[in-house]
Structures are given as structure tokens and as C-alpha cells.
Amino acid sequence: MTGSMIGADVDALRTLAAEFERDADRLSVLADGLGASLQSVHWAGADAARAREAWRTEGQPRIRAAADRLRQAAADLRWQAEEQGAASAAATASALAAGAMGALGAAGAVGHAGTAESGAVADLRAAADSGSPATVAAAWRKLSASERESLIRDDPGLVGNLDGVPASARDAANRARLDPERAALEEQRKELVAAKAGKAELAAVEAKIRSIDAIKETLELSDRHLLTLDLTQERAMAAVAIGDVDTAQNVVVFTPGLNSTVDGALARHDNDMRLVRQECLMSAPRSTTATVTWIGYQAPQSTADSLTDPHKSVVTDAAAHTGGHQLAQFVRGLDAARETDAHITALGHSYGSTTTAAAALELARDGSTPIDDLVLFGSPGILTNDAADFGLDGGGTYVMEADRDPVADANAFGGDPQDADGVTNLAAWDSRGHSQYLSANGQNKYGDLMSRGNIAAVATGHPENAIEQPGGNHGSGDAARKAAPGLLGLAGPAGAVTGAAVGLNDFIRGRH
Incomplete structure (x- = not known):
């Protein structure tokens, strides 16, 4: 059918996501500003206390929840844009592969595709060793969605601190590391106590445990x-x-x-x-x-x-x-x-x-x-x-x-x-x-x-x-x-x- 489109306009999705995020930011500022104004206004007595408590327990949380929903919607829209872009690229690649299969045979083409996917991950690891964030970013863009998800799940230590990887992926990888890293530090602390290690060594481990706790507390904020x-x-x-x-x-x-x-x-x-x-x-x-x-x-x-x-x-x-x-x-x-x-x-x-x-x-x-x-x-x-x-x-x-x-x-x-x-x-x-x-x-x-x-x-x-x-x-x-x-x-x-x-x-x- 001519004149029809299946899918979405990727640029339009990204623009809409940006608008959602701007609106979420405005709501967050509004929530903070109204709360500060309510606290600073000269108003005392039981009615004032009830009003401030109602704002703290009901009004402000609702506005912040609305902001969070807008941010989640923005994230969903960006994900849809990425998937749509990947699907379009895949369709182009599929058409090229079809021609190659006609010339080389289906079995050979399938084997080549498998090699290309594992090669993309190898390229990212090589990029990480290069120390070039631009090279890392280029390698990350070549990964499929499933390869990215697998790396975040299976090798979060690589992804989380890799300059050139998008913030969303780094955040997901680093959050996944928090509890395992804390557990490992707790075990290390117990071993140091049992071995009657020096105060400085024990203090350094305990400071890292407190650091993870401070990070987790901060991440609870919006x-x-x-x-x-x-x-x-x-x-x-x-x-x-x-x-x-x-x-x-x-x-x-x-x-x-x-x-x-x-x-x-x-x-x-x-x-x-x-x-x-x-x-x-x-x-x-x-x-x-x-x-x-x-x-x-x-x-x-x-x-x-x-x-x-x-x-x-x-x-x-x-x-x-x-x-x-x-x-x-x-x-x-x-x-x-x-x-x-x-x-x-x-x-x-x-x-x-x-x-x-x-x-x-x-x-x-x-x-x-x-x-x-x-x-x-x-x-x-x-x-x-x-x-x-x-x-x-x-x-x-x-x-x-x-x-x-x-x-x-x-x-x-x-x-x-x-x-x-x-x-x-x-x-x-x-x-x-x-x-x-x-x-x-x-x-x-x-x-x-x-x-x-x-x-x-x-x-x-x-x-x-x-x-x-x-x-x-x-x-x-x-x-x-x-x-x-x-x-x-x-x-x-x-x-x-x-x-x-x-x-x-x-x-x-x-x-x-």
C-alpha cells in the first residue's frame, strides 16, 4: 500500500521525549519551590501544621510521582526510537544479506552473521583497551540491543566505568554492582577483623562500605x-x-x-x-x-x-x-x-x-x-x-x-x-x-x-x-x-x- 508507514518517525519520538523531560523538570522545580515557600511563609498554628503535613505526605509526593512518570515515558520513547532505528538498520542489512545469500548460499550467510555479532563485542573490548572514548562510543553503537543487554548483565564492571558508553547503560551496570560489591567488602572486613589487620587497612574497607551506602541513599532521590x-x-x-x-x-x-x-x-x-x-x-x-x-x-x-x-x-x-x-x-x-x-x-x-x-x-x-x-x-x-x-x-x-x-x-x-x-x-x-x-x-x-x-x-x-x-x-x-x-x-x-x-x-x- 503506497502512502502508508509502519513504525515511527525516530526524530519525532526523540523530540517528544525531550519535551516530556522538560515538563518533568518543571514539575520537580515546582515541587521544590512550593515546598520551600510553604515552609518559609509566616504561618503558625494547627491549621498551618496540617497544611504543611498534607503537602509533605500528599501534595509533593504526587507532583514528584507525576514527574517520575513523565521521565519514564521519556525513557520509553527513547527506547522506542532506538528500537525503531535498529529495526530500520536491520531491514536494510536483511535486504543486503538476502542478495548475498543468493550468491553464496544460506548456510554461509548465517555463519557470517554469527561471526559479525561476536566480533562486535570483541571490538568493544578492544576499544576499551584503546583508552579512546570516541572509539568506545563507535563500538557500542555497532552492538545489537541483545548484545548490550548481555554485557550489562554479564560484565557490568566493564560497562559501568567505560567512558564513551551512554549514561543509561552505565547507570544500569553500576547499580547492578552495588550489592555484590558491598557483600564482597563485608566479607573482606570480616577477614581483616579475624586476622587482626591494621587499623588503616580496616578503615579503608569500612570507608568503601560507607561509600556504597552513601551512593545507594543518593540514588533513591529522583x-x-x-x-x-x-x-x-x-x-x-x-x-x-x-x-x-x-x-x-x-x-x-x-x-x-x-x-x-x-x-x-x-x-x-x-x-x-x-x-x-x-x-x-x-x-x-x-x-x-x-x-x-x-x-x-x-x-x-x-x-x-x-x-x-x-x-x-x-x-x-x-x-x-x-x-x-x-x-x-x-x-x-x-x-x-x-x-x-x-x-x-x-x-x-x-x-x-x-x-x-x-x-x-x-x-x-x-x-x-x-x-x-x-x-x-x-x-x-x-x-x-x-x-x-x-x-x-x-x-x-x-x-x-x-x-x-x-x-x-x-x-x-x-x-x-x-x-x-x-x-x-x-x-x-x-x-x-x-x-x-x-x-x-x-x-x-x-x-x-x-x-x-x-x-x-x-x-x-x-x-x-x-x-x-x-x-x-x-x-x-x-x-x-x-x-x-x-x-x-x-x-x-x-x-x-x-x-x-x-x-x-x-x-x-x-x-x-
Whole structure:
């Protein structure tokens, strides 16, 4: 029958899925916003208590359930689009195979098809060994749906941490690993206790158990995706996304710094990224945004062992370069796994800003970086004095320094980031010290924190809406640094650690 179609328009399905996801995001923002308003309004008494309890137990859960149903519908639509695309490709392949069978014989053609399927899996394993996320992404696309499902089920350790594999597959594989990995760690803990092992060895295993528990608790929240689960090093590493990094128009990747661990920091930073995403959705409601908390490296710790090891210490940039390579691979993978380009913004705080800068410099050496914008705050240094080195064609490098932030005054890894050529300094006027850039309370035209509002403006592609601070924020810490290079006359543990960082780093680099 001419003029009829069996199947579906793949592009239309994907467009509809994106619309469903945008609507789900709006509902999530509405649920959070109404709840906050109901809590903050001046209203006391029995009626107020009943209203707040009804909202908590009935109203908010219903809105969130509706958002979850929309997200599930979006996921179903994308699955249908993928199946339809695969079916169309299979139909084309079937027609070609039919011609080949006529020439070569049915038995030979069937044998060749079997070899091709196993060859696709072998190609993926070879791609994994290559270390190229782009090669991995190309190999993954050649797998059939059944091959992908089999790999997720039978080899989740390969799929879950493989940069270049779509987030949906990584999430499914990593979730499947959580309980078996925890059980194995529990057995290891029992063996260590029985063997009367040292405290440090036992503590490391127990920290990994707590890390898995922290991940599982975070994944219970709406629209979370586990993109990395790595237990092979001293401390657990993980990356958790909010939203769909495979399809969102804007993707924000946040790297924290000193003392960041999965068991100790994931919950807090995941909430920070929830608030950043909410700011993005409010400032650009017609676009979709996904955020990632990336604790995918061994962040330096303020322990004697870490401080004295030049490969681990916050006083050198070695851990930043090691972590920067891992972050660069992660970002390459996000970009390669997508069908369309995203606006990718890399955020870095404290030592995480140095790690982010190291990743950006590595990506720039590729000749074309997936990162569109950098936002670096509370930074002890960004490894360059010229933002052009980051290779952000058409994008920008943005720096924020709050008042009384001793780490941002350290200049430990390069000059003051605020003074680097090509940097745009953004205001953080309602933040104080080193740790309030994402979590302080204040009021501005974007929401409840100026620095979050500035991040949202950049991350959604509207940097013109960010509040600039020309010349940066040069306070007493900068004056102390100039008066006594290598040491900061600032009180408190942060000042002590960064003062030591500057002094020891200068000594190691021969600037004493």
C-alpha cells in the first residue's frame, strides 16, 4: 500500500521525549519551590501544621510521582526510537544479506552473521583497551540491543566505568554492582577483623562500605544516575548525575577539592548540584540541564600520609594532573556517547578547580575540546596565566573569589586566577570564606545565591546575565601573599594548609 508507514518517525519520538523531560523538570522545580515557600511563609498554628503535613505526605509526593512518570515515558520513547532505528538498520542489512545469500548460499550467510555479532563485542573490548572514548562510543553503537543487554548483565564492571558508553547503560551496570560489591567488602572486613589487620587497612574497607551506602541513599532521590563506580583505589570513586546527560541541552560537571570523599561529601555535593540545576531550569526554562557530581579521582586529604606524599598531597599539583586526566576522559566520554552536541560547563572548587584546569588543558591539546565554559571558584591556581590555553572556542573562563577565602589567595599553582589573561571575574558578594559558594544563604535576582545564579547563567549559555566583578576580588589575603610570598598570614586550618601548600610548592618548584 503506497502512502502508508509502519513504525515511527525516530526524530519525532526523540523530540517528544525531550519535551516530556522538560515538563518533568518543571514539575520537580515546582515541587521544590512550593515546598520551600510553604515552609518559609509566616504561618503558625494547627491549621498551618496540617497544611504543611498534607503537602509533605500528599501534595509533593504526587507532583514528584507525576514527574517520575513523565521521565519514564521519556525513557520509553527513547527506547522506542532506538528500537525503531535498529529495526530500520536491520531491514536494510536483511535486504543486503538476502542478495548475498543468493550468491553464496544460506548456510554461509548465517555463519557470517554469527561471526559479525561476536566480533562486535570483541571490538568493544578492544576499544576499551584503546583508552579512546570516541572509539568506545563507535563500538557500542555497532552492538545489537541483545548484545548490550548481555554485557550489562554479564560484565557490568566493564560497562559501568567505560567512558564513551551512554549514561543509561552505565547507570544500569553500576547499580547492578552495588550489592555484590558491598557483600564482597563485608566479607573482606570480616577477614581483616579475624586476622587482626591494621587499623588503616580496616578503615579503608569500612570507608568503601560507607561509600556504597552513601551512593545507594543518593540514588533513591529522583532522577539520579550512577555514571562511575570505582573501588579499585585507596578510596571509592563515583560520579552521580541528576538528569539525562545523554540528551540534556546543558551538562554541568562539578569537581570538588580537598578532603572530598564519596562517603563524606557525595550527599552534600549532590544537593549542591540539585540547587544548581534548579537555578538553571528557572533561568532557562525552555532548555534542559543535567548536572554531575564527579568524585572520580583521589582528591587530596588533610592527613599526614596524604600531605607528605608528593603524589597525593594538596601541596603539589600531581594529584590534579592525575585526576585531570581521569576527568578529561570522563568528559570525552560524555561527548562521544551523545547523538547531539551539548553545552558542557566544567565547574571546579578549591583543589578541584586545579584538577578541572588540568583536564581542560589536556582536552585543549586534542585540538578541539568538548568543554564550552569553565567556572572555577575558591581556586588555589589554574596552572596557566592565559585562559586561551584552555582552547574554549567561543566559550569563556570564569573565576569567582569570595571575601576572606584564604585558598583563593594562595596562588599555589600559577598566578592569581583572577589576574590571568582572558578570564572573566564573576561576583560572589553574598559568600564568605572558602566553602559557601554553593551553599550559603542570600538573595539576588537569580534565586538564593549569587554564585549559583552566575553558574546557571554561564551553564545555560547566557553569560550576559551573570554579575561580573571587573578586576576580581583582591582582599587582605592577596596583600599578605604579596608581602610574604609563599606564606599566608591567615588564621584557621584552611589558611594553615594553604600557607603550607604555597610554601612547600614554591620550594619543590625551586622558587625558594
